[in-house]
Amino acid sequence: MSAATAAAPHPSTHTEVLSPQERYEIDRSLRAPVLLFFGTSIFWLLIGSILGTLAAFKMSYPGFLDSEAWLTFGRMRPAHLNVVVYGWASTAGIGVGIWLMARLCRVPLRSQNLVISAGIIWNVGILVGTLAILAGYSRSIEWLEFPGFATPILFFAYGLIGVWTIIMFRFRKPGHVYVSQWYLLAGFLWFPWLYATANILLIWQPMQGSGQAAVNWWFAHNVLGLWFTPIGLASAYYFIPKVIGRPIHSYYLSILGFWSLALFYSWNGMHHLIGGPFPAWMISAAVVASIMMFIPVFTVAINHHMTMRGNFEYLKWSPTLRFTVFGAMTYTLVSFQGSTMAIPALNSITHFTDYTIGHSHLGVYGFFSMMMFGAMYYIIPRLTGWEWPSASLIRWHFWLAAVGIILMVGTLTVGGVIQGLALRDVEVSFMTSVYLEAPFRYVRSLTGIILTAAHVVFAVHFTLMLLRSGEQKKSATLFAKSTREMATV
């Protein structure tokens, strides 16, 4: 073996190489289904933003919209969560997942109509579930509020989508399997297992006693960890090397990161219940697994950072890369924060406070949603054959989203610590914790308006894109003129 071949990167560190004809056929086959998932996800993002912002203001003005049952805080908050988790994040994630899978397997999607039908059924399920929560059919199981007559619709639709994703993988063109494909395959297999288990044991045939809460948080935490995270990381592993035109730094770090995530993340959920009515070992196992999450998180962070090294100037030009790198950096931060929150001494301060709300928004929004925005900025022009009409609208979207989420998480984090210290102090009355937290809650509600504005900008831009507004461009829409030749955007 010559020195040159020995130094060549591992073949699995490269994303796919396609002829223009193959690329055209794959993107054409994905056009209608993926745009359906993206379009409806953006619709739910707007609805979810409005529900969340209204619910947030209710904590400052309890008399605001309090005359009707369906407008009460205890219904709008779960409606917000479910719309965002299933309507926005999962729907966008499915779109990105299908597109990545087809590209990396180098096969077109063969059954567009089936996947389109599944997408419509999926959205009907979300609509039915959301209306049911507002109408008072919620069972108040966090992340599983959709009642038993809505979840089978979602499960059926997901089944059609998931099966086709796995079939695509089965009939992939020969060659190396890229790291993003491991994550996608795993995520698309884990989600139905999670959702079926939680539905059977909590909604359809509720099991007895506090074990419900164990299953509830095993589910809720794993929706983030084993459904959103695999899709988000698959996206980062794909778009970072794609945009900068380099292979992933290390194949072996990719392997370590993947398997340690699979092993440790699935045990994390019980750290939401520290001090709860469970055998001590269940909580201890979750605390240990949460600390062990340092391994996958830092492995992935090092791998991404080393890939980016020397190429950070691309962030000035590429919208996809800017959103993706923001998401990847937040992933490291939010995972580190999550591990520390599982340490019992710190958990005794942050548990039951807005600190946790800040953490979950940092995860679902700062990491996952930003990752999905980045992916959409790359994928949509390839589906529509039209470049984004306006660089400044993308810039507005990015800065409103980035500033909004940083301010939101910042206020909830500081406020949460103050609230937690007050709740813990024997000398301090409960009502004092409410007074101390009030200004932070108010600022948080304002940040909800900033994020909603970001989403309105994005939705308007997406609509302009579908209408093929503006002039036909010869090259991709960038933030600034590139002084370097870019591989792709």
Place this chain on the structure above:
Amino acid sequence: MNRLPLLFIGILATFGSAWLGVVAYAYVNLGSLQPVISEETGGLLPPPLSGSAIAGQKVYAANGCLYCHSQQVRPASLSTDIAKGLGPRRTVARDYINERTVFLGTMRTGPDLTNIGVRQPSVEWHHQHLFEPGVVSEGSIMPSYRYLYKVREIQGQPSEEAIPVRGPHAPGPGYEVVPTQDAKDLVAYLISLKRNYPLPEVPEEQ
């Protein structure tokens, strides 16, 4: 990574380990706990719920009380819950075997309700509080649950069920506020929340 059977088995095995450890264990062990017989009264512990209280759980769920109120007391070794008067002892798995849906909760935007039936045993207080929280609990940010009550004109004798209410939404003279069945059930459930009985697995103050 091209050894695909290994990838496939690994994906299922890593996930399956936690599924067995958390889900199957909880289902088999926590799901089969039985009540114990009280040495003092000969009754069951935890005491069975009344029909109205069971119906009240549904109202509690439908209106999302859980998003602000927890129902769990953590042990003294981990927290100040007991010192702050949330209950005489930590809560354990057996405390929840009568609940159709377990409302442990993850937020304390409002106070913990594990023992609200001990702290506030008055039915009238609960109705007044649900109708207009700020009037009986100054500074409260809990929303009003007026929609669980009917305001109606007094016909002849005032109803025995009528709630004496104060505050901005109190009706004028000649009108009365009566609870709907949902409100009555919800209060029956709240009053039933008394996890202060002794259990063999947990001595007091722990």
